[in-house]
Amino acid sequence: MTDGKQTTAFLSRVPLFRGLERRQLERLGEKLYARTYVAGEAIVTQGTGGEGLFLLVSGGADVVRERADGERVVVNTVGPTDFFGELALLDGGLRTASVVATEDTECLALTRWDFLAILKEDVDMAVAILQELAKRFRRALDVL
Numbered sequence: 001m002t003d004g005k006q007t008t009a010f011l012s013r014v015p016l017f018r019g020l021e022r023r024q025l026e027r028l029g030e031k032l033y034a035r036t037y038v039a040g041e042a043i044v045t046q047g048t049g050g051e052g053l054f055l056l057v058s059g060g061a062d063v064v065r066e067r068a069d070g071e072r073v074v075v076n077t078v079g080p081t082d083f084f085g086e087l088a089l090l091d092g093g094l095r096t097a098s099v100v101a102t103e104d105t106e107c108l109a110l111t112r113w114d115f116l117a118i119l120k121e122d123v124d125m126a127v128a129i130l131q132e133l134a135k136r137f138r139r140a141l142d143v144l
Contacts, residue, residue, distance in 0.1 A: 004029055007108070013081045014055055016132050024125045031114040037061075037101040046098040050088030052111040056080050059105025065097040077102070086133055089115050 007029035011017050017025060032055075037043050043054060046066055056078055063076040063084060075097060078084060084099055089112050119126040 007032065010057060010081075010108075011055075014083060015081070015136075016053075016083050016086065016129060018132060019128045020125060024122060027118055027122070027125075028110065031118065032108040032110055035107045035109050037105045037107070039101055039103045039105075041101050043099040043101060043105070043107065044085065044095050044097075046095050048095050050085060050093060050095045051113075052109050053083060053085040053089050053115065054099070055083045055108045055110075057106040057108055060102045061099050061105055062102055063097050063099050086136070088112060090133075 004026060008022065008025045011020075011025040011029055012022075017028065020028075034057075035043075035054075037059070043061060044050065046064070058080055060077065060079045062074045063078060064072050065075045066072050078099070084097075085095075087093065087096060089110070092112050119129070
């Protein structure tokens with residue numbers, strides 16, 4: 001993303017930030033940093049520390065979960081405006097899956113500490129994001 005307007009417009013299309021006001025999107029946009037990955041490169045690795053959220057700007061990736069028996073299963077495929085790492089935003093725990101770029105991929109990343117600092121300043125944003133996360137978890141449970 002080359003400027004704040006592009007970043008804000010992109011964020012408004014990300015499901016997690018649906019319903020946020022422009023000023024809130026702009027505030028989030030100030031804290032994002034760009035990362036690029038080549039096809040086959042791990043964006044995050046299951047079992048490692050998780051310190052943030054990733055938003056896919058372009059490209060694509062597979063979300064891969066390694067089971068206790070060592071079998072690797074693709075549990076989701078993500079593309080532009082999809083996101084992952086939301087659990088790391090909330091608890092800073094270990095990654096529950098690996099995410100591997102399936103093509104050259106550009107992401108925007110948001111660290112946990114920046115996210116929490118923003119939420120402490122804007123309770124309305126916190127409520128809106130938590131409601132969207134709850135919807136996402138419910139949809140995931142419906143699939144199981």
